Amino acid sequence: MFTTIKSQLDNYYPPLPTNDIQVEYSVVPVIKDNYLDLPTDNMDIVELKWSSPQFPQSSHKYKFCAILTKKVPASTVCSDNKVQMDFMRCVEHNVTSMLIKNFDLNKTSFVTLYVFDVDIGTSSAYKTIQINRYNDKLKDLSTESNDITYETKRPISDKNEILLKDGSLVEGNLAGINDALETYNFYVNDSVHKIETNKTLLILNVCTGYVKLAIYREKHLLRMTDSITGFRRFLIMNAQNGKLTFKVLNDDHQPKTFKIWASSLPESSHYPQLPSDTSIKASRRSCTSVTFQWIKTSDREISYCMYRHPYNGHDLLKEITTNHETPNTCITVLPKANLVGCYTSITNKQNTPTEKAMVNSIIEATVDNLAPGKTYRFEMYASKKDIKTKIQYHLQYRTIFARTLDTCQETKYSSLVSFT
Structure with a gap:
């Protein structure tokens, strides 16, 4: 059909x-x-x-x-x-x-x-x-x-439905019971922007652990996810006047904290708008430095903070494929330990160095002062500051392992961007 x-x-x-x-x-x-x-x-x-x-x-x-x-x-x-x-x-x-x-x-x-x-x-x-x-x-x-x-067992159901206002970031909590539930109602016709975009962006940021999400238009189920964790975005098309309902269900027996946000203006999100490809590539290496490339976010002003962690293990493949403990994706303050530095990107006509550094929306930066013949684990966060609350929201790019060259050569490379 x-x-x-x-x-x-x-x-x-x-x-x-x-x-x-x-x-x-x-x-x-x-x-x-x-x-x-x-x-x-x-x-x-x-x-x-x-x-x-x-x-x-x-x-x-x-x-x-x-x-x-x-x-x-x-x-x-x-x-x-x-x-x-x-x-x-x-x-x-x-x-x-x-x-x-x-x-x-x-x-x-x-x-x-x-x-x-x-x-x-x-x-x-x-x-x-x-x-x-x-x-x-x-x-x-x-x-x-x-x-x-x-002995009767019933799915845990919520008694109170929460109104989710357009553009408001709300923190939710789930009890440590499987199928514990919180329900949020979002009214498209009550959008404070009154702009007929016919689409609504839903953001669910699960701080730790796993949940399931059900999305309804009025009483009709649009989507029911499998177990999800971390930061997720859902774009609902043809979201005209009416009610959208979001049900967040606990998927294990651990308490949960999450952030939920919805708006008819997707670009007004509190979080950085990461590209679909969040990988970081090592484009050049020397004995004391590694040059990285990544696709920038679509935000006007954003900061990129790089972290360096020496790797002293012997089985790198096992380290990469091991399922480590899920990090907390709701942190508002980045740690200072192992920080290489942060670089702020502002996309406008006056910022000429930024434009030169961004060829086809790609940023290139070099991390210096590394030891020869050593493997490092690099992590990078994109940080966006909320104008009203001054709170910074962070999202992580994909982790990358890189090894410096064993011997030094006279040729040295430099990029237009450096972490300071």
């Missing part, structure tokens, strides 16, 4: 409920009775319950199907994904619960509920839930009824 008409796209896929708690489960106590169809030893019965969407008049063409897998399922958006499932059961559109027998709660399982349109073969997926006996996300939510205890 190919169409640009929104109503046709909405009708093509089965509807989903709009409430936050869509699927929940409970463990049904096993009653020992030889005349009942009971699970085998050490197995349990799990009951799934879900919220039903508002079906159109032809609701008979829809079915609910629950798929159980032992691994986290891949994206549930595309219907052509091949899912290796351990169990599948379907019920009619007017049923909102089902029992899964012979369920082993000692092993972690993932259940995804789908709504299938049996006429045209499309599907929509509810949020995947994780089930195991030792799932401690919400131990205090057990409920008792008629002397029977149901």
